[in-house]
Amino acid sequence: CALPIYLGICRMDIKILAVGRLKEKFWVDACNEYLKRIKPYANVRVIEIKEAYTGNNPSDAELQSARFAEGEKLLKYVDKTDFLITLEVKGKGFSSEAFAEKIQGFSDEGIGSIAFVIGGSTGLADNVTEKSNLAISFSKMTFPHHMMRVFLLEQIYRAFKINRGETYHK
Numbered sequence: 001c002a003l004p005i006y007l008g009i010c011r012m013d014i015k016i017l018a019v020g021r022l023k024e025k026f027w028v029d030a031c032n033e034y035l036k037r038i039k040p041y042a043n044v045r046v047i048e049i050k051e052a053y054t055g056n057n058p059s060d061a062e063l064q065s066a067r068f069a070e071g072e073k074l075l076k077y078v079d080k081t082d083f084l085i086t087l088e089v090k091g092k093g094f095s096s097e098a099f100a101e102k103i104q105g106f107s108d109e110g111i112g113s114i115a116f117v118i119g120g121s122t123g124l125a126d127n128v129t130e131k132s133n134l135a136i137s138f139s140k141m142t143f144p145h146h147m148m149r150v151f152l153l154e155q156i157y158r159a160f161k162i163n164r165g166e167t168y169h170k
Contacts, residue, residue, distance in 0.1 A: 012042045012106070013113040014156065015082065017074045018149055019120030020051040027146045034153035041160035046149075049073040051120045067125035074117055074128055082115040084133045086124055087148055091135030099136075100159035118148050 022028045031046070038044050050073075052066035078084055083106060094102065106114060117128055121144075129135065138151055161168040 012103075012111075014038075014042050014044045015077065015113070015115040016044065016046045016118065016149065016152065017077050017115055018046065018048050018118040018145065019070050019074070020145055021048050022146055022149065024146070027150060030150045031153055034150070034157050037157045038153065038160065041164075042156070044153075044156075047077050049077075054122065063122050064125070067119070067122050068127055070120055071125035071127040075131065078115050078117075078131070079113065082113045083111045084115050084117065084131055086117045086129055086132040086135045087119070087138065087152065088124065088129065088132075088135045089137055089140065089142060091137035093137050093139075096155060096158050097162060099155055100162035102134075103156070103159040104163045116152055118145050118152065120145055 022031060035044055035046070049070060052069045054062055054066045058066070103114075117124065117132075119125075119128070138148065138155075143151070158168065
């Protein structure tokens with residue numbers, strides 16, 4: 001195992017880079033619950049950057065400028081050793097089992113650091129998507145970015161449980 005080992009298990013470093021702060025207690029509580037559950041399997045850091053203000057009726061140029069500014073802030077937290085995964089509607093879809101296999105594959109290949117990026121309400125800019133090693137989609141539907149953080153954390157937790165053959169995945 002090329003990764004740090006904790007209790008006989010290879011530990012992965014995972015960053016969740018997200019646009020916007022979680023304000024509602026139910027989102028914060030859900031994320032904290034999954035972060036607690038993931039702790040035995042991986043080191044997870046959530047980094048929030050402020051969503052760019054676009055006003056009530058922004059033009060396409062203003063939206064593009066806001067996405068670019070958010071992208072620049074997000075990319076400051078991506079290290080050269082990070083495997084960058086963006087969450088995008090047009091990304092590749094995975095079943096939970098296939099996502100677990102992908103996470104295990106990273107570990108097997110010695111990839112010890114993954115950065116997941118969740119865009120804001122206007123999406124991700126090209127300056128982020130162009131640097132992505134993998135674009136994934138949870139659905140062809142659009143979900144609030146705050147909800148996606150909970151979905152992502154739950155799927156990361158589920159992936160570790162599947163890969164360890166532990167009960168949870170049903």
